[in-house]
Amino acid sequence: MNWDDLRHFACFAEAGSLSGAARHLKVEHATIARRIAALEAELNLKLVDRRGRRLVLTPAGKRIAALSAQMQGEAESVLRYARSATMTVSGDVTISAPPAFAAALMAAPLTGLRMQHPELNVFISGDIHTVSLERREADIAIRLHRPERGALTAVKLGEIAFRLYARPDYLGDRAETDWDYIRLGGALAQAPQQSALGDRATGGGLAADQIEMQLALARAGAGVAMLPDFLAASDPALTSAAAGAPPLTREVWLICHTDMTASAPVRAVFETLKTMRV
Secondary structure, three states: OHHHHHHHHHHHHHHHHHHHHHHHHHHHHHHHHHHHHHHHHHOOOOOOEEOOOOOOOOOHHHHHHHHHHHHHHHHHHHHHHHHHHHOOOOOOEEEEEEHHHHHHHEEEEHHHHHHHHOOOEEEEEOOOOOOOOOOOOOEEEEOOOOOOOOOOOEEEEEEEEEEEEOOOOHOOOOHHHHEEEEEEHHHHHOOOHHOOOOHHHHOOOOOEHHHHHHHHHHOOOEEEEEEEEHHOOOOOOOOOOOOOOOOOOEEEEEEEEEOOOOHHHHHHHHHHHHHOOO
16 A cells, blocks of 8 residues: 555545645645545545535545544654654754744743754744644644643643733823724634724724734834733833733643653753743
């Protein structure tokens, strides 16, 4: 059996479409289709029903997809164990973290760790929505919520406070009912700091899918934004727009797949990040 064909089929089954699988594997969707057809020919089984506009799995396809997922899970366990057996602080470690948080709080401790271990390579990814620790897309993650499932080791680092900030000259004598809110959109549209604004920050106006852009717009005088204290509290261009109001707080969690806690490079990075003052 061609295991690469099976891998492409398993990705299609998980993604639910050729285009979704193609994006994940970074290939053309025609490649996914060709791999599935090759697997069907080798197994002499029809795995995908192509009669409608949307491709769906046949009963045999669903069974093969389930078996493929089990096989992939076991293969990932082997790879995680192999990485955990590394006893020297060297090699590659990938961290998935919110970009603004990483830039403000992670740069200094990681720089210090790298100076101690020059053979350690650390990649910081700002993709927090699709990266999976179980699929080895990252070794360590920083998340603003506690993980609910998976074989994960999680440590609460603290809490982040969010408040409304704006330029003092923007606020001036302007009534709160006339404030323009700089909204979060895209993947962050449902973030708690956006939801907390309720109907006050809906509709048009300026929006961004990155907190750093919200900060820049607030500094430019575009309106009021719900920003984390670690970014805005010490910014001389901004002031609290609702002094005395209790902040919105979000928990910060440091997460690692439990299989990786024995890996010297991953453990070194994990322990270093535990020292961050959030």
